[in-house]
Amino acid sequence: MNKIKIIAKKNQKEIRIDKFIKDNIRQNISRNQIQKLTISGKILVNQHIVKKNYKIKPLDFVEIEISNIPTIRDHLEYNNIIAEKINLDIIHEDEDIIVVNKPAGMVVHPGFGNYQGTLIHGIKYHFQNSNMKNFHLYRSGLVHRLDKDTSGLLVLAKNEYSKQCLSQQFYYRTIQREYRALIWGNILKEKGIITGFIGRDPKNRKRMTIFRNDEYHKGKYSITYYKVLERFQYLTYISCNIKTGKTHQIRTHFKYLGHPLFNDSIYGGNQIFMRKKYSNKNIEFLKTFLKILPRQALHAISISFIHPKNKKCYFHSPIPEDFQMVLQKCRKIFLQ
Incomplete structure (x- = not known):
């Protein structure tokens, strides 16, 4: 990925963002391509997505991801x-x-x-x-x-x-995407909103992290809505709707809350959570579950959008067998 950062000068005149970028980068890129990048959310101003007719102001901080321009x-x-x-x-x-x-x-x-x-x-x-x-x-x-x-x-x-x-x-966040996840622990609220600036973890480049508000420039703003579907004492089954689609967003958000996704090896979910609070019998059950579902418990269950032919579409995908099996065992063992 080729990421370009530009800071507008103090005396910058207000001009359209496509003209500003065209005048300030060396890459051979047309204003039409810049507009497409803006629409697809690849251009941020002050860490926010902007419209293609946005006018640059003095000291605006512009970030451009060039990688997806068709060449x-x-x-x-x-x-x-x-x-x-x-x-x-x-x-x-x-x-x-x-x-x-x-x-x-x-x-x-x-x-x-x-x-x-x-x-x-x-x-x-x-x-x-x-x-x-x-x-x-x-x-x-x-x-x-x-x-x-x-x-x-x-x-x-x-x-x-x-x-x-x-x-x-x-770009306009009108596509509806629902995910189902199994997280460690008994999350406090029945539903909630998780926000934060997600960026690459400087200590481990394979994972993402949430930056503090005073370090917002290191990440991208993200929003996840969640609600609890079922509680299994040591695990919680949830539904998530994401308004932004950042790398590892759901996985990072629930790690941030202290409830990593079940069997998420990158974010610590492949270890039994708060082990000291469990009986030996329940520890053995959870070890078995980790073997049944050998990856993070995250499934994109539905998507809804307007088809290019201007009709509303909705698609659904059932929970995979390994994920479903763990849910069934949780219901049988922990809901008695």
């Missing part, structure tokens, strides 16, 4: 991906979008250490075998992502118009 290199990278026959669980497809139920353990797109077997490898094979051989949109119109060990729904755009339509909905 010749991007298309070459996509063309260099070898299509792989992968069993994809496609729950909906039309001429504009494709909705996939991603299993836990599958990486979404190629990257360092993941050069094959990703969702995009499978998508490319699918397109080549469904009369879309000339499809060249980089990363197949990926407008959002799921972590490797998070299961659930992912929507992809199949053309530039659809990608722009979906990106705008993510």
Whole structure:
């Protein structure tokens, strides 16, 4: 990722953000591309997403993520991906979008250490075998992502118009995404809102962290709504709706609250939480649960948005078998 930071001068005249960026960076980028980045939330001013007609003011702090601008290199990278026959669980497809139920353990797109077997490898094979051989949109119109060990729904755009339509909905936060998670402990409130500036943890680059308000410039603002569905003494089953889609957002937020996701190895959820308070019998039960569900207990269960053809869509994915099995055992053992 190429991240550019610019601070407007004290005597900066108020001009549109696309002109300001065009005048202040060396990259060969058009104002139309800058507007697309703004719409997709890749340009922040003072740590906030702005509209494409925003006017820069003196001392504004501008951050730009350049990585997702479609370039010749991007298309070459996509063309260099070898299509792989992968069993994809496609729950909906039309001429504009494709909705996939991603299993836990599958990486979404190629990257360092993941050069094959990703969702995009499978998508490319699918397109080549469904009369879309000339499809060249980089990363197949990926407008959002799921972590490797998070299961659930992912929507992809199949053309530039659809990608722009979906990106705008993510930008304006009108897409509704519900996740189900199992967290350690008995969370105090029945429902709540978690906010904070999420950024890369300087002590461990594999995980994210919440920065203090006086360090907000190190992270990106994030919002998660949650409500309790069931309580199992030592674990709580919750529903989450995210208004922002930052890396590891739900995982970071509940770690911050002191309730890490069950079996989340990066955020400490793979160890039995508050072990000293449990009986030996319950410790053995929980050890068994960790073996049944060997990854973070997080599933993207539903997504709702306006289709590029202007109709409302809603898709649902049932809880995976390993996650469901742990829930059933919790109900049987801890709700007696």
